Structures are given as structure tokens and as C-alpha cells.
Amino acid sequence: MINTSGEHSYATSIRKLRFLVVDDFENFRNSMRQMLRSLGAEKIELVHNGAAAVQRCAYDHFDVLLCNYNLGEGKSGQHVLEELRHRKLLHHSSLFLMVTAETSREMVMGAREYHPDAYLTKPINRAMLEKRLGALAERREALLPITRAMDLEDYPEAIKQCLALLPQHRRHRSWIYKTLAELYIQIGDYGQASKIYDDILSQRSLSWARLGKSRVLLAEGHLDEAVTALQLLIEDHPDYLEAYDLLAETLTRNGKPGQAQKVLLRAAELSPNALLRQRDLANLATRNQDIDTATEAWRRTVNLGTWSVHDNPDHHLALGRSLTDLSEGDPSGEGKEYAEEAVRVLKQLERKFPEAPDIGPRTMLVRARIVAARGNRNKAMKFLEEARAALPEDKLSADAGLDLAKTLYRVGQNREAEQLLASLAQKYEGEADTIEQIETLIDEPVGLQQRLQARTLNREGIQAYEKGGLAEAARFFEQALDIVPNHAALNLNLAQIRMKQLEDNDGSVVRQHALAQCRRCLESLEHLPPQHRQYRRYLAMKRKMEHLND
Amino acid sequence: MTEQQPARDDRRQIDTPDFSMVIASAVHDMKNSLGMLLSTLEDLREEQRGALDENPRFNTLQYEAERVHSDLVQLLGIYRLGEHTLSAHSDEHYVAEFLQEQLARHEQLLAGYGVSYEINADEDTVGFFDDELISGVIASTLNNAIRYTRSRLQLNAREVDGWMVLSIEDDGNGYPPHMRDAGDALLRAPDFSTGSTSLGLYFAAAIAHLHQNNGKHGTIRLQNGGSLGGGVFEIWLP
Numbered sequence: 001m002i003n004t005s006g007e008h009s010y011a012t013s014i015r016k017l018r019f020l021v022v023d024d025f026e027n028f029r030n031s032m033r034q035m036l037r038s039l040g041a042e043k044i045e046l047v048h049n050g051a052a053a054v055q056r057c058a059y060d061h062f063d064v065l066l067c068n069y070n071l072g073e074g075k076s077g078q079h080v081l082e083e084l085r086h087r088k089l090l091h092h093s094s095l096f097l098m099v100t101a102e103t104s105r106e107m108v109m110g111a112r113e114y115h116p117d118a119y120l121t122k123p124i125n126r127a128m129l130e131k132r133l134g135a136l137a138e139r140r141e142a143l144l145p146i147t148r149a150m151d152l153e154d155y156p157e158a159i160k161q162c163l164a165l166l167p168q169h170r171r172h173r174s175w176i177y178k179t180l181a182e183l184y185i186q187i188g189d190y191g192q193a194s195k196i197y198d199d200i201l202s203q204r205s206l207s208w209a210r211l212g213k214s215r216v217l218l219a220e221g222h223l224d225e226a227v228t229a230l231q232l233l234i235e236d237h238p239d240y241l242e243a244y245d246l247l248a249e250t251l252t253r254n255g256k257p258g259q260a261q262k263v264l265l266r267a268a269e270l271s272p273n274a275l276l277r278q279r280d281l282a283n284l285a286t287r288n289q290d291i292d293t294a295t296e297a298w299r300r301t302v303n304l305g306t307w308s309v310h311d312n313p314d315h316h317l318a319l320g321r322s323l324t325d326l327s328e329g330d331p332s333g334e335g336k337e338y339a340e341e342a343v344r345v346l347k348q349l350e351r352k353f354p355e356a357p358d359i360g361p362r363t364m365l366v367r368a369r370i371v372a373a374r375g376n377r378n379k380a381m382k383f384l385e386e387a388r389a390a391l392p393e394d395k396l397s398a399d400a401g402l403d404l405a406k407t408l409y410r411v412g413q414n415r416e417a418e419q420l421l422a423s424l425a426q427k428y429e430g431e432a433d434t435i436e437q438i439e440t441l442i443d444e445p446v447g448l449q450q451r452l453q454a455r456t457l458n459r460e461g462i463q464a465y466e467k468g469g470l471a472e473a474a475r476f477f478e479q480a481l482d483i484v485p486n487h488a489a490l491n492l493n494l495a496q497i498r499m500k501q502l503e504d505n506d507g508s509v510v511r512q513h514a515l516a517q518c519r520r521c522l523e524s525l526e527h528l529p530p531q532h533r534q535y536r537r538y539l540a541m542k543r544k545m546e547h548l549n550d
Numbered sequence: 551m552t553e554q555q556p557a558r559d560d561r562r563q564i565d566t567p568d569f570s571m572v573i574a575s576a577v578h579d580m581k582n583s584l585g586m587l588l589s590t591l592e593d594l595r596e597e598q599r600g601a602l603d604e605n606p607r608f609n610t611l612q613y614e615a616e617r618v619h620s621d622l623v624q625l626l627g628i629y630r631l632g633e634h635t636l637s638a639h640s641d642e643h644y645v646a647e648f649l650q651e652q653l654a655r656h657e658q659l660l661a662g663y664g665v666s667y668e669i670n671a672d673e674d675t676v677g678f679f680d681d682e683l684i685s686g687v688i689a690s691t692l693n694n695a696i697r698y699t700r701s702r703l704q705l706n707a708r709e710v711d712g713w714m715v716l717s718i719e720d721d722g723n724g725y726p727p728h729m730r731d732a733g734d735a736l737l738r739a740p741d742f743s744t745g746s747t748s749l750g751l752y753f754a755a756a757i758a759h760l761h762q763n764n765g766k767h768g769t770i771r772l773q774n775g776g777s778l779g780g781g782v783f784e785i786w787l788p
Contacts, residue, residue: 028589031596101585122585123592127654135647170674174642204678204763207639237637239630270635 010134011040013141017063018043022053022080023099024072032066035126039133050075050307057089063140064133065090066120069100075307078114083309085114093147095136099124142169146179155187181212190216207237214246223254241267245277248284257288265293268300275304279315286322287436289455291448295322302345313356314399316349320366321403328373328410328447339370358400361390365403372410373447380411398424398434402441409445417445418486418527425529435531442532443487454483458490470497471508481521488534491521495541502548518545574629581622588615595658609662613696616659620690624753627686631756638680638760645707645714646671648681652688653705656696660703663696671707677714679761679787684716687754691718691783694750698722702778710786717776717784724774724781754785763788 019041023029029046036044045062047053050071056062065084069077077098084090098116118136120129140147146165149158162180166173177196184193197213200206210233217226230247233240244267251260264281271277282297298319305311323342327335346363353359368383384407391400401424408417421438428434444451461476477494481487498514498521522545525538532538591612595602602608630636649669653660660667688705695703699720706717729751751770758768766788776782 027593031593034596101582101589123589125592125654125658127657128651131647131651131654171644204640206641206678207637208641237639239635239637240639 010130010137013137014133015040015042017041017137018061019045020053020056020062020065020067021046022048022050022065022067022071022077024048024068024070028068032124035124035129038126039130050077050080053080054083054087054089057084058087061091062094064095064097064137066097066099067116069098079307079309081116082114086309091147092150093140093144095140097133097136139172139175142172143175146176150183155183159183159187178208178212185212185215185219188219190220205236207233207240207243211240211243211246214243214250218246218250218253223250226250227254239270241271241274241277244270245280248280252284257284260284261288261290261293268297272300273304275301275308275310278304279310282315282318282322286318287433289440289451291322291325295319295326298322313349313353313359316345316352317362317366317399320346320349320363324366324369324373325448327370328449330449335373339374342370343367358391358397361387362400362403364390365400365407368407369410372407377411380407384408384411393420396424398428398431398437402434402437405438405441406445409441414445418442422527422529425531429531438529439488439532439534442528443489444484445486446484450483454480454487454490457483458487458493461493465493465497470501470506473497474501486524488525488528488532488538491525492534492537492541495521495545499541499544499548515548518548570629570632574626577622577625577629581619581626584615584619584622588612588619591615592658603658603662609659612662613659613693617693617697620686620693621749623686624690624750627683627753627757628749636683636760638683638757638762640678640680640761640763642676642678643681644673645675645677645716646673648677648685649688649705649707649716652685652692655689656692659696665696665699665701665703667703667705669705671705675707675709675714677707677716677787678763679714683757683760684785684787687757687785688716688718690750691754695720695722695781695783699780704776704778712788714787715784716787717782719776719778719782720780721778722780724779725772729772754783758785758787761787 014036019036021029021032021036021044023032023046026048029048033044033046045056047056050067051074053065053067054075057065065080067077067080071077071080075083077100081090081096081098084096090096095118096116097118097120099120099122101122118132120132143165145161146158149155149161159180162176162183166176166180169176177200181193181196184190184196194213194216197209197216200209201213210229214226214229214233217223217229227247227250230243230250233243234247237243244263248260248264248267251257251263261281261284264277264284268274268277268281278297278301282294282301285291285294285297298315301315302319305315320342323338323345327338327342330338346367350359350363364383364387368380368387371383372380387407388404391404396404401420405417405420405424408414408420421442425435425438428438444454446454457476457480461473461480464470464473464476474494474497477490477497480490481494484490495518498509498518501509502511502514522538522542525534528535528538591608595608595612627636646669649671653667653669692703695718699722702721704717704719706715706719708715708717751772755770758770761768768785768787771784771786773782773784774780
């Protein structure tokens with residue numbers, strides 16, 4: 001039994017440490033320095049904003065950062081933490097303590113990655129600081145052999161130290177187990193990681209162990225099991241945002257981008273301020289052709305980037321692209337607003353990232369589409385030529401290539417666009433994401449509204465077909481093909497119907513006409529790249545067609 | 551036939567304000583303002599180097615601000631309970647250390663009110679609970695106890711049949727009968743006619759209930775007596 005007054009002093013652990021205090025209020029900085037001194041600290045530096053904190057850490061090493069979450073204008077405490085960890089300016093052995101006036105829960109749960117070692121809720125008094133800091137400093141000292149190895153990225157050594165320290169430090173057992181399992185995942189020893197999580201879970205259901213176990217399941221490719229485990233975890237802990245992130249990742253890997261988007265959307269509603277989560281949502285929504293959601297998510301991604309180390313010119317460009325998509329085929333006032341916003345976003349991008357590779361010509365390509373959509377073909381051609389002059393075609397990145405092809409379609413140079421896409425498909429054969437985008441573009445090189453119209457018609461056609469209404473289905477497909485004449489699946493759907501009618505000796509169709517239509521459908525797919533998902537179906541139908549011709 | 555990806559749904563619509571959400575965000579703002587106010591009070595106390603420690607009006611100022619602050623934290627918690635976005639993330643904690651930290655936060659106020667305190671917990675006793683949630687419950691119980699005790703407070707931890715029991719005892723007059731007998735009724739929606747205390751107890755009971763292990767849920771118990779002869783607040787964690 002212990003009595004409060006008689007606890008031991010932490011002064012020796014604290015004295016050796018180097019402190020950096022980050023707060024925008026001078027009073028707070030000074031009173032924190034005073035408290036730290038009274039606890040025995042000798043090396044204490046004070047800075048007044050996040051940028052200065054990052055700057056100091058770039059040149060010097062600190063053992064403990066006491067950083068306010070709310071730092072007024074500029075970087076917040078979370079931005080500082082993210083930047084320090086992302087740029088590896090903070091040792092694993094260093095402690096990052098977030099000082100907040102809020103209950104920390106929303107923040108703990110909100111961050112997508114990078115959690116501080118502890119939260120200190122204001123008001124902070126000396127007694128509180130002594131308890132928290134003392135305990136953390138003691139833990140830091142005890143675990144130094146592990147964190148030092150982690151700083152050197154010597155993971156096998158870190159694992160060895162974990163195993164050695166486990167029996168000595170029962171007090172830090174929980175921390176060591178967590179770290180050990182993560183280290184095993186890091187080096188790819190999923191079996192050992194799984195064993196730790198299973199051991200812990202056999203005694204008690206702890207949320208972090210369930211998340212870890214799911215991470216192992218995902219890494220080992222047990223996607224269905226991971227999905228089930230994560231869904232149950234979210235049911236029990238609907239505030240566990242990392243579980244949503246992992247579930248979305250698993251669903252995407254499992255070929256269910258639509259469901260993944262729903263999961264991320266829910267997480268983003270619960271906690272809208274995590275940049276990387278908004279980015280992932282935007283990418284998923286773009287992939288799912290949900291341009292409204294994508295635009296909103298890109299807007300947030302770009303806004304959140306203002307002070308963040310994760311800001312990236314690609315996010316701004318993607319927002320410009322989404323807005324352009326929305327403005328195309330919508331000649332009303334709203335379309336014009338989207339176009340104007342897109343131009344603003346692109347101009348800001350060029351100002352903010354003048355050094356980014358190819359940024360000038362790449363924004364030019366998107367701007368060409370904006371003016372083309374407003375009927376100004378001459379200006380579009382001018383932008384396009386300027387961009388092409390600056391972008392050597394043999395060195396095109398996938399993104400720039402797709403932008404170029406899209407712009408070529410918009411100014412009516414379909415032949416060139418298709419050739420470009422075919423060469424891109426060859427070059428980026430191994431990248432599923434890129435191939436998928438190329439396919440979509442080849443199939444539907446039109447504006448968003450038309451694309452959606454064609455998709456609705458295709459869906460209605462399929463429904464009619466499933467109910468046996470062949471003639472009705474064919475009419476839907478024909479209408480859709482009026483909008484997107486080179487759409488692979490649509491052409492094959494129509495040809496398939498006509499062939500079936502011919503086989504069935506359907507009296508309502510004229511044989512010559514039906515054959516001619518099949519031929520036209522297949523001819524329009526002549527340039528289909530072999531990487532296209534419909535390519536094998538195309539070949540099969542072509543053989544069947546030759547047979548019918550005999 | 552090849553189906554394509556789903557078309558976008560038209561989500562462009564005007565949001566209608568949800569009153570409880572408006573309240574929640576207002577409470578959030580108020581809570582942060584009070585946090586600033588409390589910080590400033592603390593700074594002021596430091597600045598005056600002891601001159602304010604014995605000042606009853608200053609202590610009342612700080613005490614009442616603390617009380618409103620912890621009420622607002624509870625309100626937000628209750629909002630999130632209703633939204634089903636609050637859950638207990640349990641982990642292993644050393645109970646004695648945890649209780650010391652809780653007391654440290656109230657140290658100046660306790661000194662200001664002349665209340666002495668002690669912790670009875672084995673240094674090696676571990677408990678599994680969500681430290682942040684339980685910390686909220688203990689903070690508000692301590693606040694309450696400071697108000698009703700005469701001169702002494704006790705924080706205890708003990709294990710009973712696999713349960714971790716944390717208790718706060720005082721030497722005041724104890725709980726009135728209607729509160730003591732509330733029992734499981736606490737888990738039903740709070741009865742606001744009896745004053746803010748029932749809100750605090752409702753919250754404590756709800757937080758306890760969020761803690762579960764092997765199908766058992768946590769609970770709270772109120773008694774009178776104990777080793778100090780006053781009110782005894784117990785939180786039982788599975």
C-alpha cells in the first residue's frame with residue numbers, strides 16, 4: 001500500500017532531458033518553463049509557433065516536446081507532430097506530449113496516423129505534470145534499448161530487445177507487446193504478430209489487439225476474414241476511425257470500391273479533419289465515378305493541406321480535374337461556377353508549387369478542357385499545343401498522359417487520343433489503377449453528364465435483357481452507343497443480343513441488318529488494347545462472328 | 551452482360567439543422583472557453599505565489615468553473631452516447647498511478663478547501679479500463695465529493711471476484727436515500743427534476759456500462775458509511 005505523500009521523485013530521470021515547449025502564449029511558455037525547472041529540468045527551449053518548432057527540430061535533438069494543440073494562425077500541434085514524424089525529425093525515444101484545452105478524445109480518434117505519446121489537458125499544474133512526465137520519462141528510460149534500435153531501423157535488434165525487456169518491465173508490458181507485434185508486422189513475420197494478438201485476445205477483448213489482428217489478416221491476404229473482423233470491431237467501437245480506414249483498404253483490395261467509399265465517407269463524417277483520409281476518399285470516389293463526392297473530398301484535402309506536410313500539387317490538380325468534369329456538359333450557371341472555381345484552383349496551384357515537375361503544362365491541359373467545354377475551341381487548341389510542346393510524349397507520367405488523352409478527345413482528336421492510350425496501356429501494363437482509368441477513358445471519352453446517361457441506358461438494357469426483352473434491350477444499347485460509340489462493353493452487349501436473335505431465328509429481325517450491326521460493333525473496337533478487360537470477350541465474339549459469316 | 555460501376559447519386563441538397571447537433575457544437579465551444587478560463591485561473595494562482603490559496607472567493611471561482619466544465623464534458627459524452635459514437639477502449643493500467651494522477655489535478659483545490667486525502671491501492675494492481683473515460687467519471691465524482699465532504703477524502707482500489715472496484719469516500723453526510731436507491735434506474739434516461747447530480751450519475755453509470763468483459767458490464771454503486779462514515783461512490787469494472 002502507498003500513501004500519496006510518500007511517492008518517489010522523478011527528478012533524476014527528468015534532469016537529463018532536453019525540452020522544447022511550443023505555445024503561442026508567452027505566459028504559458030514561461031509558466032511551463034518554471035514548472036519544468038522546479039521538477040529538475042535544466043535544458044529547456046521555448047518557441048512560439050509550429051514552424052519554429054519544426055525548424056528547431058530540424059537542427060537539434062529534443063527528448064521531450066510539450067506542444068500546444070491550438071497554436072493560433074499557422075500549423076497546429078497535430079501538423080507539427082505529423083511533420084516531425086513524416087520527416088523523421090523525431091526519434092522513437094523522444095516523447096511528444098500534446099497539450100490541449102479540449103478533451104483529447106476527438107483528437108485521439110480523429111488523427112489518421114501519428115498519435116502523440118500522451119495528452120495533457122489544461123489546466124496543468126505542477127503536481128499533474130510531475131506525475132505524467134515522471135512516469136513517461138521513466139518508461140522512456142526503461143525502453144531506450146528498444147527505441148534506439150528502432151531509430152537505427154534495426155528491427156531484428158528491436159525485437160530482440162523487446163523480448164529481453166519483457167520479463168524485466170512488467171509495468172510496460174502493454175507498450176512492449178504493442179510495439180513487438182508492430183515490429184513483427186514491419187519485418188513481415190505475420191505469424192509471430194498474430195500469435196501476440198491471439199494471446200492477448202484470448203484473455204480479454206482489447207480494441208487495439210483486434211485492429212492489429214485484422215491488419216495481419218489483411219497482410220496475409222485473408223480479405224474476407226479481415227472484413228468480418230473489422231465490421232465486428234466497428235460495431236463494438238463505432239468511434240474507432242483507424243478500423244474504418246483499414247476496412248476501406250481491405251474492401252478496396254477485395255474489389256469492392258463502392259463499399260469502401262461508404263465506409264470512408266462515414267469515417268470522414270465522424271472526423272473531417274484528417275487530410276490523408278479525405279485524400280483516400282477522393283481517390284475512391286473518383287474511381288467510382290462519384291464526382292460530387294470526389295470534388296467535395298478533394299476540396300477538403302486541399303484546404304487541410306494549407307499547413308500540412310502532406311500537401312501535394314497532385315491534390316490541387318485532382319480538384320481542378322474533378323471541377324472540370326462537373327463543369328463539362330453542364331452549360332447552366334452551375335457549370336460556369338465549377339469552371340471558374342477550377343481556374344482559381346489551378347492558378348493557386350501554380351503559385352504555390354512553381355517548382356513541381358511539369359506543373360505548367362499539366363494545369364494547361366486541364367485548362368484546355370475547361371475552355372473547350374465553354375465552346376472556345378481555338379483557345380483550347382492553343383493551350384493544348386503549349387502543353388504538348390513542354391511534355392515529351394515518351395516521358396509522360398500516367399497521370400499526365402491520361403490528362404493529355406482526355407484533352408485530345410475534347411478537341412475532337414479522337415484518333416490521336418486512342419493511339420496515346422494504347423501506348424500508355426502498354427507502358428503501364430502492370431498498374432491496375434492506371435489500366436482501369438485508361439479503359440474508362442477509351443470507353444467513355446465524353447463529359448460526365450453524357451457518361452452517366454450512357455451508363456443509365458446500359459443498366460436499363462441489361463435489366464431488359466435479363467427479363468428476356470431482347471429487342472427492348474437492343475434499343476437501350478443503341479441509344480447508349482449514340483453517346484459513347486466506342487464503348488467496349490456496350491458494343492459487345494449489342495452484338496451479343498443480335499447474335500442471339502440470329503441463333504433463335506427471331507422473326508422480328510432482318511438477318512442482313514443484324515449481321516451488319518454486329519460487324520459495325522466489332523469494327524469500332526478494332527483498336528481495343530489487349531490490356532482492356534473486355535479484350536478476351538471481344539476476341540471470342542469476333543471468332544463467333546466469323547463463324548456466322550460463313 | 552457487363553454491368554458498370556454505380557452512377558453518382560445526387561447528394562446536392564440543403565442540410566436541415568439538427569438541434570441536438572447545434573447544441574453539441576455550442577457545448578463544445580463553451581467547454582473550450584471554460585478550459586481557457588480554468589487555465590488562466592491556474593496561471594493567476596501561480597503568478598500570485600500563494601496569495602490566493604487561502605482566498606475562499608478565488609477557490610469558489612475555480613471550483614464552480616471546474617464543475618461547469620465537467621458538466622459540459624459529460625453533456626458532450628451523453629450526446630455521443632446517443633449518436634452511438636462513444637465506446638470504451640480498455641487497456642492495462644496501474645491503478646495506484648492512475649488514481650494519483652486524478653488527484654494531482656485537484657490538488658490545489660483540495661488544499662484551498664483544506665481537505666486532506668489518501669490513496670489506498672496496491673502499487674502493482676493492474677486494471678483494464680478506458681483511462682480517459684474513467685478519468686472523466688472520477689473528476690466529476692471528486693468535484694462532487696469536495697463539495698459535500700467535511701475534511702477528508704479517500705480513493706481506494708480493490709479486487710472483488712474478478713471485478714476492479716474503484717471507490718471515492720468522504721466524511722460528509724452521505725447520499726440522500728432517493729439517490730442511493732436509484733440503482734439500475736440510473737441507466738434509464740436521467741430525471742432532471744432532481745437537479746444536475748442525476749446527470750452526473752447517469753453519465754457515470756453509462757460509462758461504467760460501456761466497459762464490458764465476457765458479457766459482464768460495469769456498474770456504479772452508491773452507499774453511505776465506509777471507513778470515513780460519509781458518502782461512498784463505487785465504480786465496478788468487469
